[in-house]
Each structure stands twice: as C-alpha cells, then as structure tokens.
Amino acid sequence: MLTFTELSLRRGARELLHDVTLTIHRSQKVGITGANGTGKSSLFALIQNDLQPDSGDFKLPPGTVIAHIAQETPAVELPAIEYVMDGDKELRRIEKAIQKAEQENKGEKLAHLYTEMENIHGYSAKSRAGQLLHGLGFTPDQEQIPVIEFSGGWRMRLNLAQALMCRSDLLLLDEPTNHLDLETVIWLEDWLRSYPGTLLLISHDRDFLDRVVSHIAHIEQNELLLYTGNYSDFEIQRAERLANQQSIYEKQQREMKHMQDFVDRFRAKATKARQAQSRLKALERMKVISQAHVDSPFHFNFRKPDHLPDPLLQLESASAGYGDNLILNNIRLNITNGDRIGLLGQNGAGKSTLIKLLAGELSLQSGERKDAKHIKIGYFAQHQLEQLDGNASPLLHIQRLDPKAREQDLRSYLGGFGFNNEMSLTPVAPFSGGEKARLVLAMIVYQKPNLLLLDEPTNHLDLEMRFSLSTALQEFEGAMIIVSHDRYLLRTVADTLLLVADGKVQPFDGDLDDYRQWVKDHDTLENTALKTTEYIDSNLQTTSKKQQRQDAADKRRQLQPLRNKVKKLETQMEKLNAEKDSLSEQLASNALYEDKNKSQLNDCLTQQEKVIQALQDIEEQWLAASEELETLT
Secondary structure, eight states, X not given: OEEEEEEEEEETTEEEEEEEEEEEOTTOEXXXXXXXXXXXXXXXXXXXXXXXXXXXXXXXXXXXXXXXXXXXXXXXXXXXXXXXXXXXHHHHHHHHHHHHHHHTTOHHHHHHHHHHHHHTTGGGHHHHHHHHHHHTTOOGGGGGSBGGGSOHHHHHHHHHHHHHHSOOSEEEEESTTTXXXXXXXXXXXXXXXXXXXXXXXXXXXXXXXXXXXSEEEEEETTEEEXXXXXXHHHHXXXXXXXXXXXXXXXXXXXXXXXXXXXXXXXXXOGGGHHHHHHHHHHHHHHHHHGXXXXXXXXXXXXXOOSOOXXXXXXXXXXXXXXXXXXXXXXXXXXXXXXXXXXXXXXXXXXXXXXXXXXXXXXXXXXXXEEEOTTOXXXXXXXXXXXXXXXXXXXXXXXXXXXXXXXXXXHXXXXXXXXXXXXXXXXXXXXXXXXXXXXXXXXXXXXXXXXEEEEESTTTTXXXXXXXXXXXXXXXXXXXXXEEOSOHHHHHHHOSEXXXXXTTEEEEOSSOHHHHHXXXXXXXXXXXXXXXXXXXXXXXXXXXXXXXXXXXXXXXXXXXXXXXXXXXXXXXXXHHHHHHHHHHHHHHXXXXXXXXXXXXXHHHHXXXXXXXXXXXXXXXXXXXXXXXXXHHHO
C-alpha cells in the first residue's frame, strides 16, 4: 500500500500539497486528477523518490517494484521487441546469470537458474512482448526494426510497452493515451483492467478513467482527496459538494440556460432538429456534469459564422494518397450545414488523410471536389502547434488575425482560453503542448469558420478544457468532422459516425459501444488470419475474410437488442433516481411534518417506498442484462 501521513510537498516556493493523509491499498486502480500545475506529476516524482516531502511522511512496502513510462527513448539499434523485453529486469538478470553459468560450466547453478526462469515464465517472454507490441499497433515486421528508426510518437508506444512488460507491483502511467488512437486505447483499457498490481493513472480522458479506475485521487487547493468510484462517480460527488456554494450553483444555471436557449430556438426548424436533439441529450447529462466543472478557468463559445452555405463541400469518386500509395479510393462525401461527423477507423486506415484532403492540404489523385462559395474552414492538427511563432505572444497571434480590434477586447477573448494577464503577453516558445493547443483553438474560433476539421484536438488538453471544448462544440452552428480517441467528446458532439476502412468511407451502423466490439472482432480476425498463415496450409481455409466480417456484423446485430435493453433500463434508473431525489428533498422540509400536512407526508412516504422498490427491481434486471451482455461479448 501507499501511505501518505501529514505530507506537504513543494516545488520551489510553491506549495503543491499540504498536510495530506491518505492510504492507497494494494491492487486499487486510482485516477489522479486536478488542474494543470497542481502537482500530479510531482506526486509521481515523490513516489519514485525523485522528490522528497517538505514535511510529513510517505511510505511504500519494502521491495515494491515500480514501473513507469520513460519520457525519453534512447536512439539505439536494438530491435523493438528486445527493447520491450528490457522492461522485465528480472528476466534480463536471469538471462545474464545463465550465460555466465554456461561459460563457467556450472551445472548445478544452471539448473537452479532454469527453475527461476520457469517460475517467472521467462521462456514465453518474447511472446508476451510480441502481444504487447501488437496491442499497441505494431505489425510483426516492425518487431525487428531498430528503435532508432521509429518516430517520436511510436517511440512513446515502445516506452509504454516496456513499462507494461515489467512484472511490477505498482504501475505509474502519466497520460498514456496521448499518442494512441482509439483502437489502441480500447486495447490498453482491457489490459489495465486485468493488471493485478496497484495502478496510479494520470489521464484527461474521462471515458478511459471510467473504464479503468476504481478510485479518483483529486488534487485541489493543496489537498489530495480520495473518492470511491470512477470519474463519473467523482463528478457527482464533487458536484454535490460544490452545489452548496450558491454563487457556483447560479453560474451553472446560467450555463445550462444558455444551452437550453439554443435548443428552444432551433427545435422547431426542420434543418436544425437533429442539432437541437443532440444538444438536448447533452443538456440532460450536463445537469450532473457541469456542476463539477463550474469553477473551470475556460469559458468560450464558437462565434456565429458569417455565412452558412448548404452544401458546404462535396467529394465525388475521390481518391487520394501519397505517391503510389493509394489510401482512399472512390470516396463520395456530401457535407451539409449542421453535419456533425465523427470518423472511426484503425490506425493507418486514412482518417487523417481524409481530414487533410478536406482541409486542402492534400490534392485529389482522381475524382472531383466542389466547395461552396463562402466556405470557411477551421482546421486543427497537431503539426499546427509547431507552426506558431515562438517569439510572438497569444495576443499578437490574435492581433495578426484582426489588426483593427481593440486590445482589451482581444485580451478578454483570450481570457476565456486561460490566457490571462501576463500570460497573454508572454512569447509562446516555452508554452506546454496543452497551452499551444489552446492557442491554436482560440485562433480557429476567432475566425468564425463554418466547417470545422478537428484531428485529435484534445491531445495535451486537460479535463476542464476538454469539457469546455465539448460544450462549445455542442453549440457550433456550422458543420464539423472530428477524429478523436476521446470517446466522451465523440459522444457529446457527433451525430453521425463514419468508418474509414479498406480505402472506403462508409456510415457505421452502431454507436461507440458497437465500435468497441467491432475493433475486438476485427483484431480477432487478423490474429486468426495470421495464425492460419503460419500454421495451416492455405488450402484448408474455408471461410473468407469477408464472410468472417459478415459473421462479426451478424453477432453485433444479434447483441443489439440486449444492448438496447441495458440502455432502456439505465434510462429508467435515471428517472427513478431523479424521482427518489425529489421525494427526499420534499421529506427534508420541516413544514411537511406539521399536523395539517400529515396526509401529504403519508403520500410522500408511500410514493418513496414504491420508487425504492421499483428502483431495486430495475437495478436487478439491469445487473442481469449487463452480466449477460458481458458474457456474450
């Protein structure tokens, strides 16, 4: 277990933690959250003995094996799979000892070492490393490629694989999903859920936290508070605490009214009905979530576009790629005003290629493209962060877009993106990745685009900024296409999902839960095909890939009624819980217990009993259906 006793921690003159006392027990999976700069990474440094407490005490059990992601990768000629195997220090120790014993011809010692190797499953280590590499998106051919030949993002995946290879007691992961695509994130979730040790996870991906962790340790106002449950549970608990502060409650109500006004304004218009419905669903969820984020430093909205042409952009028989490598073939796409499209597809399938094509950064190899007369594209991609002028301040970047604007107006605008006071006047060169991403977003928003193309916009953004971005995107009046491994963002802003696979772009029949199953089915088929190629003569293959995929699609359709049942029961539980809360509020009123209100009191008590019983029945049905679904998938 990890034990913090009256612990205080500083970085320079700034106090990060003050008088913290808590215990994290063995095998708990804990998400570490808090605003940027509150001390999450410093907490990891403390645990790894790179920092010492200023007062108080921190203890780990003796002999605890800690694994973490190295921030830098040495430029070595070592094959990728050997680099990953280096993560198992005990394996490498025994291998060296065996080599030495063989050279010295010490038979008895060799026998002992062989037993040690067997006990740690060392003979299957290469297979285990290969499985980790495959799960993180590497092909079998890439296993033997030297580490030095991989790009920065892929080297970070190698570092992650090396950390997972370690047979650790305590695993520290700091933003492990930043360089991963959605498919790899899904694989990593499953791996971490089965990890037997203690996990401390820093992440700004709320869906990832929800699926992996059992506790949240939140850093706020120099305190480290431990909450039981996943991130959604934490939001509810924190929201209840913040709701007691009247000013914060009123601020939340104003934000919700702003969204409700949008729904009311466009609900009756046929062209806006789908957008209004999407915002309505988001609003229902916001009633819980926004209350936990009302103290966010980020508050901005997309400015209304000057023109809203319809359609905005059309592709007919479009093909694109790089040189002789054709990525997309015979694509037909019609983007109309109000479209809100999320792109799905495995790494390398062509999602970013499609975004670049639409943004005009990639030319068609064949086919036709039609742009509306007043189209105005706002394009976000990671490479744009490096194209910022390092010597210019955030204010100067915005002034270059609008030289006639008043400085005070621009500084107020930048404040909504967290660039307050001196920070708006500071050159951006030393800014973090998250700060640069916020500035690029601020520049895009300021230009009032009517077509947004967003390629992984949440990389480097913290949870508060991600929430503000999703809220702003829900109210965006133009069209939007987004690639993101952040499923919360996709769920809240995308009305349509398109699957990019096998050179095609087609509607995906299902939601993100269905896509999760599609990824698993697709991965299973690839593994099956690989094993068949290796061990079975090709003449024995009786089922084509196409048929296998059709079988997987049939399985998803068969499971859909059960998924629908689970969702329906969840909706019923939400309504009953809301009714239960309402009755509890009524029963908390002293006036209800006066003699004249005795009849009303009895009615409330009777209704409360009925609701509690109904809720228990629904919860039992939901539990049974959820277990059945989990078993079948």
